[in-house]
Amino acid sequence: MPTPLPPTRTTGPARIDVVGLTASYHGRPAVADVNLRITPHQVTALIGPSGSGKSTLLRCMNGIHLTVPGAAVTGKVLLDDTDIYTGGTNPVEIRQRVGMVFQRPTPFPTMSVRDNVLAGLHLGRRLGRGGHDDLVEQALTRAELWQEVKDRLDTPGGRLSGGQQQRLCIARALAVEPEVLLMDEPCSALGPSSTLAIEDLIKDIKQTYTVVIVTHNLQQAARVADTTAFLTMTGAGEPGRLIEVGPTEHIFSTPRQQATEDYITGKAG
Structure with a gap:
């Protein structure tokens, strides 16, 4: 078996440090x-062939892995030096700090665009009524969706295009001001133009957030990632x-x- 090489260390603290992690389902x-x-x-x-554990590893970074029946974790996931798997951590707080965007857009289809953005606030900060509109505009702007929906905030989220729905889900995640955003194949269900919009968004939001993305698209990894595992x-x-x-x-x-x-050149995988 090849010996894993250590990650390239840079100055400054790690936002997430995975240490000796093994994640299993029903003991496997x-x-x-x-x-x-x-x-x-x-x-x-995170790149690699299907079945190599990329999505499982991603879901371990905010504890969602343990919501699956039969799932277990050994090792540590440190979020600013605090192990999220110790008994004293609050899973709701962890998922506020480490947000998640899934493979397929998951807006609440009958809920308005505005209410989709605000839906995550029960996990995070609470605002007075006057602050809601500012928060909606801010989150949609960060998700590069505001100009497209600012006159349709009462439209059900399910009526948006696929690419708009995915950006709406990103806006919903950003509304609670996470520190880290995990993205599991966020473009796999999207066409080329929507994919490029999401990629541009990813490159933009890293100025504020830490982003971890699972992708089967090697060209996408090459375009958006600073580090590849x-x-x-x-x-x-x-x-x-x-x-x-x-x-x-x-x-x-x-x-x-x-x-x-071999994987990068297509000889294996």
Whole structure:
């Protein structure tokens, strides 16, 4: 088995530090022995073949993995040096600080655009009535959707296009002011123009947030990510393992592991 290489360390604290993490379903590990540092204000892409544990690893970063029956975690996920899996942590607070955007747009279809944005406030700060409109505009602006929907705030979220619905979900996540945004294949259900809009958004919001994205699209990882982590299985029925992580340009041009090069060049995966 290739020996995983340590992540490239940069100055400043890690927003998320994954230490010796193994995540399983009904006793069967999906991803094992992961050590990964997520640097603040960067985009980190998780790439690798299907079944390598990318989405499982992502969901471990805010505890959502444990909402699945039979799921378990060993190891640590440190959020600013606090292990989110210790008994004293509040899962609601963790998910406020570490937001999630899923593969398919998940707006509340009959709820208005405005109310979709405000729906997450029960997890975060509460505002007086006068602050709601400002928050809606701010969140939709950050999600690069305000100009398209500012005259349709009472329109049900389900009536927006697929790309608009995904940006609405991003606005809903941003409304509670998370520190980290996890994105699980956010463009897989979208067309090319909507995909480019989401990619532009990802590159923009890293100035304020820390972003971790799972993607099967290697070109997308190359376009948006500062750091790329490659996971793969070492054999049939084996859990996914972190093989290599580093600056995206190095992963795609001069990977240090043969398994990484084989996946990047299409020889494996």
